[in-house]
Amino acid sequence: MKDGLKIELGRRYRFSASHRLHSSKLSEEENRRVYGKCNNPHGHGHNYVVEVNVSGAVDPATGMIANLADLDSFVEREVIEPFDHKSLNEDVATFGENVPTTENICKEIFERLKHFRKAKLERVRVEETGNNTFEYAGEEL
Amino acid sequence: MVYLTRKLEFSASHLYHNPAFSAEENKRIFGKCNNPHGHGHNYTLEVTVAGEPDPATGMVLDLKELKEILEREITQRMDHRFLNYEVAELKGQIPTCENIARVIWNLLEPKINKGRLHKVRLYETPDLYADCFRNGAHGA
Numbered sequence: 523m524k525d526g527l528k529i530e531l532g533r534r535y536r537f538s539a540s541h542r543l544h545s546s547k548l549s550e551e552e553n554r555r556v557y558g559k560c561n562n563p564h565g566h567g568h569n570y571v572v573e574v575n576v577s578g579a580v581d582p583a584t585g586m587i588a589n590l591a592d593l594d595s596f597v598e599r600e601v602i603e604p605f606d607h608k609s610l611n612e613d614v615a616t617f618g619e620n621v622p623t624t625e626n627i628c629k630e631i632f633e634r635l636k637h638f639r640k641a642k643l644e645r646v647r648v649e650e651t652g653n654n655t656f657e658y659a660g661e662e663l
Numbered sequence: 664m665v666y667l668t669r670k671l672e673f674s675a676s677h678l679y680h681n682p683a684f685s686a687e688e689n690k691r692i693f694g695k696c697n698n699p700h701g702h703g704h705n706y707t708l709e710v711t712v713a714g715e716p717d718p719a720t721g722m723v724l725d726l727k728e729l730k731e732i733l734e735r736e737i738t739q740r741m742d743h744r745f746l747n748y749e750v751a752e753l754k755g756q757i758p759t760c761e762n763i764a765r766v767i768w769n770l771l772e773p774k775i776n777k778g779r780l781h782k783v784r785l786y787e788t789p790d791l792y793a794d795c796f797r798n799g800a801h802g803a
Contacts, residue, residue: 527768528798529761534790575794580765583681584692585757590791591694 530577530644531587535597537606540567541622544611565609570624571649572601572631576641588641600634624650628658636660666781668711669729673742676703677758680747701745706763707786708737710771714778724777736770760785760793768795 542565543557553561560566574597578587604614610622620626628648636643645659678701679693689697696702710733714723741750746758752766764785772780781800786792 525765525769526798527765527795528800529765530794531761532784532792532794580759580761582756583683585679585759585762587761589692 528577529580529587530575531593531641532573532575533590533593533597535572535574535602536569537572537602538567538569539605539608539610540565541610541617542566543621543623545621546619565611568650570605570627572597573647573649574635575644575646576638577644578641588638592640593638596638597635600637601631624648624654624656625658628656632658632660664713665716665723666711666713667723667726667778668709669726669733670707670709671733671738672705672707673738674703674705675741675744675746676701677746678702679757679759681757701747704787706741708733708767709782709784709786710767710780711782711784712775712778713781717777724775728777729775732771732774736774737767740770760787760791764793764795 541560542562543560544553545556548556574593576588576593580587608614610617610627614622614630616630617626620630627650628646631648632643632646635646643660645657647655647657649655678698679696680689680699681692684692710729712723712729716723740752744750746753746763750758750766752770753762756762756766764783767785768780768783771783781796783795784792785795
């Protein structure tokens with residue numbers, strides 16, 4: 523519709539995972555100082571919430587920007603299945619070297635979801651807890 | 664610029680069905696949203712108005728006035744209604760979150776005369792919503 527209006531769809535997903543914040547670029551002491559209890563050697567977990575926003579033209583035949591079933595199965599395959607009930611450090615390759623802070627998790631999720639072909643990925647917001655939220659919209663933000 | 668947001672809830676039923684599709688296509692594309700007798704949601708609507716506070720009142724617009732506009736334009740029209748059959752503005756459209764958000768935008772925009780309508784966010788469930796705003800007006 524050429525009415526100058528933009529529609530975005532927002533969808534929330536959840537996964538639970540453990541992580542440990544530890545940087546190979548820092549000494550043991552620096553790691554403890556910078557990351558505090560997040561540096562405890564065996565890690566700890568969170569219930570993460572991932573909010574995904576996509577935009578695009580609303581198809582008049584379906585009333586949809588993208589079929590939710592397509593978006594859900596894409597996010598499930600790219601993010602939820604590989605992250606849920608996993609140790610992010612041990613089980614997700616990028617977090618071998620890259621510290622799994624929620625900043626980096628948010629960017630990684632964006633990189634994985636930007637390949638969705640049926641709508642444009644606008645941004646990804648990750649809640650680590652109800653009190654900590656991170657948002658990433660690609661490099662232009 | 665100040666952005667103020669007012670929230671309201673309404674409950675309504677709908678179903679997704681495109682008469683141009685075969686019964687099988689409707690089922691495949693819309694899934695259980697195509698069940699023939701419809702189903703319902705508790706919708707939450709967030710309406711954001713942008714403007715400069717009036718120096719005399721300290722308000723962008725009187726919240727009471729906004730509440731009345733929302734009551735008249737949205738609640739009375741959509742609350743406890745079957746959206747497909749009872750909301751004229753949705754005639755011929757699939758009442759998805761995307762389309763309802765756009766209809767709400769078009770109902771509210773001309774009525775808001777102090778400040779300007781900045782964003783309409785409509786939650787169909789806590790995990791699914793659509794935002795409607797003017798192209799290029801994102802933020803806040």
